[in-house]
Amino acid sequence: MSPRALVSIVTYNSAQHLKACLQSLREQSCSDFDIHILDNASSDATAEIIEDFKYLVQSAHHSEVNLGFCAAHNRIIESVPSDYVLVLNPDVVLDTRFVEIMIRELDRDPRAGSATGKLYRWNRTSSKGETLSSIWAGKELDSTGIFFTRNQRHLDRGSGETDAGQYDRKEYVFGASGAAAFYRRSMLEDVRNGKEYFDESFFAYREDADLAWRARWMGWECLYVPEAIAFHERRVLPERRSSLPDAINMHSFKNRFLLRIKNMDTGTYVRNFVPVTFRDIAAISYVIVREWGSLPGIPRLIRAVPKALTERRILKKRRRTPPPEIRRWFTGMKSKPVSPN
Numbered sequence: 001m002s003p004r005a006l007v008s009i010v011t012y013n014s015a016q017h018l019k020a021c022l023q024s025l026r027e028q029s030c031s032d033f034d035i036h037i038l039d040n041a042s043s044d045a046t047a048e049i050i051e052d053f054k055y056l057v058q059s060a061h062h063s064e065v066n067l068g069f070c071a072a073h074n075r076i077i078e079s080v081p082s083d084y085v086l087v088l089n090p091d092v093v094l095d096t097r098f099v100e101i102m103i104r105e106l107d108r109d110p111r112a113g114s115a116t117g118k119l120y121r122w123n124r125t126s127s128k129g130e131t132l133s134s135i136w137a138g139k140e141l142d143s144t145g146i147f148f149t150r151n152q153r154h155l156d157r158g159s160g161e162t163d164a165g166q167y168d169r170k171e172y173v174f175g176a177s178g179a180a181a182f183y184r185r186s187m188l189e190d191v192r193n194g195k196e197y198f199d200e201s202f203f204a205y206r207e208d209a210d211l212a213w214r215a216r217w218m219g220w221e222c223l224y225v226p227e228a229i230a231f232h233e234r235r236v237l238p239e240r241r242s243s244l245p246d247a248i249n250m251h252s253f254k255n256r257f258l259l260r261i262k263n264m265d266t267g268t269y270v271r272n273f274v275p276v277t278f279r280d281i282a283a284i285s286y287v288i289v290r291e292w293g294s295l296p297g298i299p300r301l302i303r304a305v306p307k308a309l310t311e312r313r314i315l316k317k318r319r320r321t322p323p324p325e326i327r328r329w330f331t332g333m334k335s336k337p338v339s340p341n
Contacts, residue, residue: 004103005033005182006082010072014090015045017233022053024093030100033086034058036076040066069178070198070207077197082185089179093122095229102182105170105225109338113187113220114212116176117228118167119143139163142232145173145224146209147334151275152260154209157334171335173224175212180230187220193311199262201304205248206255213263216329219320224335246293253287254297254304262308263315265323268330 007025011018025035037060039046050060058080063072077085084103088094102115119142143156144167156177158167176182188197191214198207212222257280260269269276287294 002081005084008076012040017091038072069204112223115182115223122231122233143177151279178208217319250294250297253294
C-alpha cells in the first residue's frame with residue numbers, strides 16, 4: 001500500500017544539516033510517509049549520516065555525478081507512488097506536526113495543488129542544531145510562500161521580517177518555496193513535461209517558481225498554512241550574491257530568463273515591459289561588468305530555449321486559467337483569501 005506522502009530529499013555535501021532534518025522527520029506526529037534520499041556525489045559525511053538513519057529511510061541512492069536539484073527529485077518522485085510529495089531540503093527542520101497538518105489541509109481543499117508552511121530562519125550560530133529547542137533562535141521569517149514583483153523578481157514573502165502575526169491567516173499564495181514544498185501528486189502529474197516535474201534545464205534555483213507558474217496556468221492553487229512550521233538555514237539571498245559560488249549565481253541568472261520564456265504570456269510582458277526591461281538591463285550589465293562567473297549561463301540559456309519554447313506552446317494549448325487572472329500576481333499581489341467551497 002502506498003504511503004500518503006513521499007518525502008523526497010536530495011543531498012549535496014549536506015552533513016552539517018542532515019542529522020537534524022532526519023531527526024525532525026522521526027519525531028513527526030504522522031507516520032504515514034516514506035523517506036527517499038538521492039545523494040548528488042557528496043564528498044563529506046553525508047553517506048555516514050544516511051547510514052545511521054537507515055532504519056528510518058526507505059531508500060537512499062548515491063549518484064557519482066551531481067544531477068542537480070531538479071533531476072534528482074524527478075527520479076525520486078517518479079519512482080515512488082503516493083498521494084502527496086514533500087520536497088524537502090536537508091537544511092530544513094520540521095515542527096512535529098508539519099506533515100500531519102499539510103495532509104489534513106490538502107485533503108480538505110481539492111483546489112490546492114500545493115501547500116507551503118511558515119518557515120523561520122534556522123540560526124545555528126549558538127547551537128549544534130540537533131533539536132527543535134536548540135534551533136529556535138528568534139522569530140525571523142524565512143518564507144511564507146513565493147511572490148513576483150512587476151520587474152520579475154522572484155522573492156519569498158516575509159523574508160527577513162520579524163514575525164508579529166502578520167502572516168497568521170490561511171490564504172492562497174503564488175507558490176511554495178522549494179525548501180519545504182508539499183505537492184499533490186495529481187497536480188504534479190497534471191503539469192509534468194514528459195518525465196520532468198521540475199524542469200531539468202534549470203538544474204537548480206527558481207525551479208520552484210517555474211513549477212508554481214505552470215500549476216497556476218493549469219488552475220491549481222497554492223495554500224499557505226501558518227500552522228505548519230519549519231526552520232530553514234537559507235544560504236541564497238539577494239544581499240549575499242557577491243559571496244555565493246559562481247555556479248549558484250550562474251544558474252540563478254540563467255533561470256531568471258528561462259522562467260519568463262516558458263511561462264509569461266505576451267500581454268503580461270507588454271504591460272510590464274518597462275520595469276522588466278530595466279531589470280534585465282541591470283542584471284546583464286552586472287554580469288558583464290562584475291560577475292563574470294555567470295557568463296556561461298548565456299550559452300546554457302541559448303541551448304535551453306528550443307525546449308522551453310516547445311513546452312511553452314504545449315502549455316498554451318492546455319492551460320485552463322485566463323491570462324488576466326494570472327496577471328494579477330504581477331501587480332504587487334502577494335496573496336488572496338481562501339474562499340468557501
